[in-house]
Amino acid sequence: MTAILKFENLAKSWFGVPAVSEVNLSVEEGTLLGLIGQNGAGKSTLMNMLGGVVQPSSGGMEWRGQPYSPSGPADARKSGIGFIHQELNLFTNLSIAENLFVDGFPRKRGFLDKTTMHDRARGILSRLSLDLDPKVLVGQLSPGERQLVEIGKALHHEASLIIFDEPTTSLTPREVNRLFDTIAALRKDGSTIIYISHILGDVMRLADHVAVMRDGRLVDDGNAADFTISRMIRSMIGRDLSGYYPPRSCTPGERAILELEGVSQPGVIEDVSLTIRQREVLGLFGLMGAGRTELARVIFGLDPHASGAIKIDGQGIAAKAKGRIASGLAFVTENRREEGLMLDASISDNLALVALESFGRGPLGVVEEESLATRAAEVRSELQIKAGNIATQPVKALSGGNQQKVVIGKWKMREPRLFILDEPTRGVDVGAKYEIYTLIDQLAASGGAVLFISSELEEVMGMADRIIVMNRGEVVGEIARPDFEKEKILAMAFKEEPA
Amino acid sequence: MMLKKKSLTDLFLQNATYVMFGAVVLYFGVQQTSFLMPDSMANIVKQASFIGIAAIGMTFVLLTAGIDLSVGSVMYVAPLIAGLLMQALDLPPTMGLFIAIAVGGVLGALNAFFIVVLRIVPFIATLSSLFLFRGFGTWLTSSKQFDFADEFRAFGLSSLFHIPLPIWMFALVLILAHYMLSHTGFGRQVYALGNSQEGARKAGLKTASIQARCYMMCSACAALSGYMLISQIGRLDAGFGEGSEFDVIAAAVLGGVSLFGGVGSVFNAAVGAILIQTVKLGLVFTGVNLYAQPIMQGFIIFLAVLVDGIRDKRTTALLKRTIRPIQ
Known part of the structure; x- marks a missing residue:
């Protein structure tokens, strides 16, 4: 196993306030890393640096053994890093196929080559076991199906690392199961995955490796097999700040x-x-x-x-x-x-x-x-x-x-x-x-x-x-x-x- | 799990134009049977073709969630420049046609420059070019009437296979624009941009270039529309095209092109233009008081915009992010 991605002393601060400090972590090719932490622990900032949305203040990243410093989301996409954001980024008035190809349509004699586009889209959909006509408008799909289309976009861009940010929030249990099947299929094809979630049971079920962040730092990481849910929670909980709050001067009444x-x-x-x-x-x-x-x-x-x-x-x-x-x-x-x-x-x-x-x-x-x-x-x-x-x-x-x-x-x-x-x-x-x-x-x-x-x-x-x-x-x-x-x-x- | 079941309301909202169209034709037909004769129908289509051509161009701009208020002025100034050049260089009307379209394209590029490069809101940018373009024309002519050569009017009134030239132009523009919007990458990207400008930028689309091309398309169509309309009369008055921008926008919106972007097709715009013309002519046929006619037109446009607003609200509600699944 080789590390496909490495964070080296990666840090980001906003106006002097650190959001991520000194993160050192490597992700092995073909594994699934579960990334957890409380709100504001720095998970999103870390991922945004990976996606080229945010530029690090110091430290660096390595992607497939090469230094990696994306200047924008397009760079990350070209390198083969795909993002499935919590807020999906699809055009609801376009078809599934059009959404997949919107940044570069296949053409024939200057016109849109719809046959090729639909054939290729069908290929991607079948990889996701999504039994849908690529001509269907995205606006008519359920949240779960839309998410799979978003994964299809990552596949179309030949992403070898896919990051899921809270993918299950608006899904029904059945859709969640289908998503997990898709993730399993992606892993079989050799994709590397970073999975961010508040649902610790899902992380336990899916991850090979778990990393816990708190206050912008990586505070715990190791094999998922060595983790329990209570260890995850313990690691996410921070310091005690007693005496920091004023004493309460009243007690609740009955009314x-x-x-x-x-x-x-x-x-x-x-x-x-x-x-x-x-x-x-x-x-x-x-x-x-x-x-x-x-x-x-x-x-x-x-x-x-x-x-x-x-x-x-x-x-x-x-x-x-x-x-x-x-x-x-x-x-x-x-x-x-x-x-x-x-x-x-x-x-x-x-x-x-x-x-x-x-x-x-x-x-x-x-x-x-x-x-x-x-x-x-x-x-x-x-x-x-x-x-x-x-x-x-x-x-x-x-x-x-x-x-x-x-x-x-x-x-x-x-x-x-x-x-x-x-x-x-x-x-x-x-x-x-x-x-x-x-x-x-x-x-x-x-x-x-x-x-x-x-x-x-x-x-x-x-x-x-x-x-x-x-x-x-x-x-x-x-x-x-x-x-x-x-x-x-x-x-x-x-x-x-x-x- | 596909949401195949559509409520009756949504079905009506999606087809409101056709329902209105059917109702209007039926109403006037019952009132005055001669209204349904092929002659009056052909007349409607011919009269609608001028606003129709401009409304097709406007569709491109509306799809990006923009607006172009300068079309009325472009309808005036582009044919004027073409006419002046035809007069000076003794060019045939067909050449003048291409000149007018080219001038329209340049004026559209100017609008695009204001909007895309200087980042002025489309409403304000095109409001100022409305005065700018017309002012330029007024300065060129000193507000005098401009007379075209006789062959120009002959060209405008000519017909091919018994179908008048304006209708041919209308059909040609309609088909070309349809192909552009639904069978080219550019066209589909226009829809993507209208759905979410931020999303389009994130997906790596060249939003500035897409928007610019839409404004050029709009002005080029307006120029053609003005040229064809003037060729029916053979002369150009200083006030020509004033207020036409509202007819053009109304036609597109009435047809079902959304002011909020991303929804509608050029066929919608064409149907909208024909519908407006049907109402105008129908009111004449049924002998409604001349001065009461604008009230009816206003009412119909109000209905169209109302339907558009409701439709948009419903889509937004459907797309609202939820924190738990709705079963």
Whole structure:
């Protein structure tokens, strides 16, 4: 066996923050490497360097014994490296055959040679045991079939290394089995495969070799035979950061503020029931694609739900976000720049956004500027937003932490009952994180409740009274503060899908 | 597992144009039987061929999810330049035809330069060239009427096997454009680009060149359309082609070419052009108040755009990524 691919001290940092550091790893030809790690462990960055999407900061790669430094995705493709991304890259208005050949159609006398194209496409499809007419439009295929077409693209480009990034997320169990059969067939033909997945059972089943990443480093690797699921989880779990979180100043009351009973939406969430009580911080943890944000959007009324009930204070709730805001819901989204703020507008204007109507007076709803400004100043000092003149300074001039406080502040103007915070500490520096944690505690202590969504397990454990774990759109576990244990929670989040 | 079952709604949305077409013909036919005579039908196709040719060109641009507002001005200025050259060099109308198309291609290249190289949004870029091109023509003629030689009008009114020249041109352009879009690599890449520009770039397609060729195609067709239309009258007024861009875009969209890109064919555009002409003539036949006719046209175009919007929303909903399988 020879190494087809080697990473040598490969590292990448973004603006001085390391995403991948000093990775040394070699992949043997014809084997399947399972690559695992928590969200943000650096798997994607590592693969993007391999695919030429991202350029390494230092270190290098070796491909078939030669130095390899792709300058773009086309280079990687030419070298024989194929990617099956989580988000498929197919043209839905073209046929299967056209998708395979779109970057270089076979031609005859200047015209498209459809006969040759369809014959060759049929050959590729039969290698995938995909019994489909190559003339069928991709838009008519199921997610599983589309994924196989994407694999067909890699075969057409004669890829000898194929990287799968979370390939099973939107597949039915039957489609998953077919995908695994295809992977087995690819391996028989001598292809090398890197398989990235959160489903540890699948990795155990498929891999010859397992590599675990954490905080941008390769922390464990070895033969799959020597791995167990609990070793995988242990390796993925990081350091302990006790004393990093402010003490909680309140305990949950008895009264339920928000109740969900069997809420489902096909393709998104399934039978979700939960209760959030007064003065409670409920942590919502799950891996990427577990459905946390999707659930938050359903609760807030941005997306519909097909069945089940959502109640606030024991009462039914309006169908749309506007009505739910009126009954006391607030939603701090995960992309504050795109969804949470008007970056060029002043701090005051941003703060006023949600509450604006309630400051309108008279039949025309003329805004009472003075009382609005007074309230904005109150909120500003409550949240300790560090800024100059809030009436003139644009939000984009603030630090990440203070921008996040403005987003929280615009909801605070109305004193909501339930705060949904989706990744509130993302892209915020360490000091500001602590302030946001303190704020979370205050929001709960002042009588409301907080639904705290995060993919950083440590911070959820640091702040929540109770944690609910999601996996593939379902609530798979609930655990109270005294029983918090990383291994337990991660095992729930990585729960295997019964095939 | 193929999704063979299509809902009735989707079936209607896909064939909305033909349903509307059938309804319109039926309605006017019942109102006035002479409307269904071959003569009036042939007249409709002839009158539709001018907007039709331009709408076929517009299809290329719409397929890339772009838009070209300058076609009305191209219809004016390209034949004008051809006419001036014909006059100066004493060229026959057939030569003038090629000159007009070539000038159209150059104007399209200019649009492409604004859009692809300078990266100006197509709407704004072609809005400015609308004024730019027409302004150039006005400057050339000092806004005076331009008279072509008599042989030019004879050429325009000629016919082959009893079929008028404009219809031949319409058919020729239709077949050529159809072959280009569905039987060449370029054509299929146009569809790919319209489906996802980012995806096309990732797949290594030369998106800039594909877009540029579409704008050139559009202007060349507009030039031909203008040339054929003027050859029916033999003279060119300063206001010629003003507002035609909306007829052209409406014809394509009415036929089922999506404003969102990637959906539609040149046949759609041709049918759309004929449908608009059918409505126009039908309103005359049934003696609807002349001043009320634009209201009807507006209503039909509104319907077409509405259907396009609903269709697009449904496709987007179908393609939405899910985090768990839908069984």
